[in-house]
Amino acid sequence: MTLNLEKHLSTRAKVLQGSLGKQTSVPIAGLINLGSGTPDFVPPVEVFDAMQEALSSNRVQYTTWTGIPELRKAIAEKLKRDNHVEYDYENELIVTSGAQEALMITLMTLLDPGDNALIPSPHYDEYTRDTKILGGELIPVATTPESNFTIDVADLEAAITPRTKAIVIVSPNNPTGTVLSREKLIEIGALAQKYDLIIVSDEIYEYYVFDGSEHVSMASLPGMRERTITMNSFSKSFGMTGLRLGYIAAPAALIESMLPFHHAMMICANVVTQYGGLAAISQSRDWFVDVLKEYDRRRQSWMTLLESIGIGYSKPQGAYYIFVDIRSTGLTSAAFVKRAREEAKLVFQPGTIGGGAGEGFIRGAMTTASPAFEEGLERFKAFIQKLKS
Numbered sequence: 001m002t003l004n005l006e007k008h009l010s011t012r013a014k015v016l017q018g019s020l021g022k023q024t025s026v027p028i029a030g031l032i033n034l035g036s037g038t039p040d041f042v043p044p045v046e047v048f049d050a051m052q053e054a055l056s057s058n059r060v061q062y063t064t065w066t067g068i069p070e071l072r073k074a075i076a077e078k079l080k081r082d083n084h085v086e087y088d089y090e091n092e093l094i095v096t097s098g099a100q101e102a103l104m105i106t107l108m109t110l111l112d113p114g115d116n117a118l119i120p121s122p123h124y125d126e127y128t129r130d131t132k133i134l135g136g137e138l139i140p141v142a143t144t145p146e147s148n149f150t151i152d153v154a155d156l157e158a159a160i161t162p163r164t165k166a167i168v169i170v171s172p173n174n175p176t177g178t179v180l181s182r183e184k185l186i187e188i189g190a191l192a193q194k195y196d197l198i199i200v201s202d203e204i205y206e207y208y209v210f211d212g213s214e215h216v217s218m219a220s221l222p223g224m225r226e227r228t229i230t231m232n233s234f235s236k237s238f239g240m241t242g243l244r245l246g247y248i249a250a251p252a253a254l255i256e257s258m259l260p261f262h263h264a265m266m267i268c269a270n271v272v273t274q275y276g277g278l279a280a281i282s283q284s285r286d287w288f289v290d291v292l293k294e295y296d297r298r299r300q301s302w303m304t305l306l307e308s309i310g311i312g313y314s315k316p317q318g319a320y321y322i323f324v325d326i327r328s329t330g331l332t333s334a335a336f337v338k339r340a341r342e343e344a345k346l347v348f349q350p351g352t353i354g355g356g357a358g359e360g361f362i363r364g365a366m367t368t369a370s371p372a373f374e375e376g377l378e379r380f381k382a383f384i385q386k387l388k389s
């Protein structure tokens with residue numbers, strides 16, 4: 001009997017078919033990725049030393065499910081110091097395999113089939129897949145270029161249904177670079193309190209803020225600690241995307257409910273990586289000053305170029321993306337990305353990847369090292385000129 005794949009695939013698997021697109025591991029000569037989410041710097045040397053030390057001390061067994069206590073303690077200290085919110089490292093933290101795991105187990109803990117979570121859109125696309133896996137729904141609440149893609153709280157309120165469990169906020173945002181102000185977060189928090197909702201606060205770009213923008217943690221605001229699940233990661237803060245290390249901070253009862261999902265998928269985060277993370281988080285962030293300066297230089301280069309060729313953009317206040325307005329080319333986001341790849345050998349993400357509100361935009365990034373970055377901008381300029389001629 002030949003295998004009937006249709007019969008064997010779960011509905012879940014069928015719903016997700018094609019949702020990731022294709023990834024090729026064969027590098028294509030000459031292609032420049034000007035929209036990548038992977039930072040180009042290497043973590044501090046202490047991270048490598050600590051991982052080597054862990055390996056040479058044969059630290060290769062499971063750790064406590066929630067992560068090694070030294071790391072949880074260091075995370076709790078960091079949350080107190082940088083985010084002004086206190087957590088008990090024994091009961092209120094889980095070390096995860098990246099924020100990706102953190103957001104999946106968070107949504108698994110909150111959503112039954114038919115439940116929904118709201119998210120300002122354009123948004124990070126993974127949230128869509130995760131809610132689909134759970135039979136839930138992610139309700140994108142559109143933001144607009146006119147407000148620099150900042151959510152209007154009245155729109156969030158209008159989208160609440162009896163099945164709404166949570167509001168997801170990602171600030172600084174991927175892909176728009178929007179940073180939510182303290183006042184805006186207070187308004188969103190008040191809404192969560194009014195309707196008894198949980199806030200899922202994805203803060204993985206917290207250290208990337210420009211022009212004096214301030215990153216504020218939702219859990220630090222009055223009355224919000226008890227209803228906020230904060231997730232964060234070493235991926236962007238330390239340039240450790242492939243090491244897969246993140247964490248969740250939340251009140252003990254929520255953490256306890258999440259633990260079976262974490263255990264089912266991971267048992268614990270990679271032990272060697274945890275020691276690397278401990279070294280990373282235990283030292284001063286002085287080394288990051290130069291990284292941020294370089295990312296800001298690239299941000300300025302992007303903005304200068306776009307202004308010189310008459311292409312609009314949403315001014316990035318944070319993260320390391322620039323949301324470029326390509327409506328004047330007459331192309332859709334998808335068509336633009338396809339043609340940029342074929343005709344200019346440039347890779348971007350379509351703005352629509354995180355919801356329809358991103359139509360007419362593409363995601364550029366500051367993550368490409370020189371001289372490919374400058375070469376990429378030159379190609380972008382020539383491509384736009386060709387499209388407009």
Ligand SMILES: Cc1ncc(COP(=O)(O)O)c(C=O)c1O
Nearest residue numbers: 037098099100124174233235246
């Ligand atoms: C907003 C957001 N959340 C979560 C993730 C996943 O990050 P991690 O590498 O920590 O799993 C990403 C990755 O790009 C992201 O942009």
